[in-house]
Amino acid sequence: MIDRTVPLLERLLDLRMERHTLVASNIANADTPQYKATDIAFEEAFAEVVAANRLPPPVRTHPRHLPAGLQASMVATPAVVHRQHTSLRNDANSVDIDTEMTRLIENHILYNATAQLLSKKFTGLRLAIEGGK
Secondary structure, eight states, X not given: OOOTHHHHHHHHHHHHHHHHHHHHHHHHTTTSTTOOOEEEOHHHHHHHHHHHTTXXXXXXXXXXXXXXXXXXXXXXXXXXXXXXXXXXXXXXXXXXXXXXXXXXXXXXXXXXXXXXXXXXXXXXXXXXXXXXX
């Protein structure tokens, strides 16, 4: 009943939430001496999930079997990377508050867009189940 889109969007929301946590931590530590800003290799992690889902779908060998889920292929763990750009600060903190706020806003917008896509997918499934009423 649920195609590959739903688990993919769910994992995308998880990755966006993880990125939000890291960027918020960077903002919170903007004044911490020698703090190195962190982020996740988001695009690489998501590309890994997408590539894993290009495999042929599992085959149902009996009509009463439940369809196999794709959760096993959604386990790509993004690498946490430390941004090492040159800091103009004397305390060796690598957080640029403007950059972090931009990343936070961008991530927030993309999280909301993904949530809306997932919501629309479930609305479509509900309409199909109800017969389009």
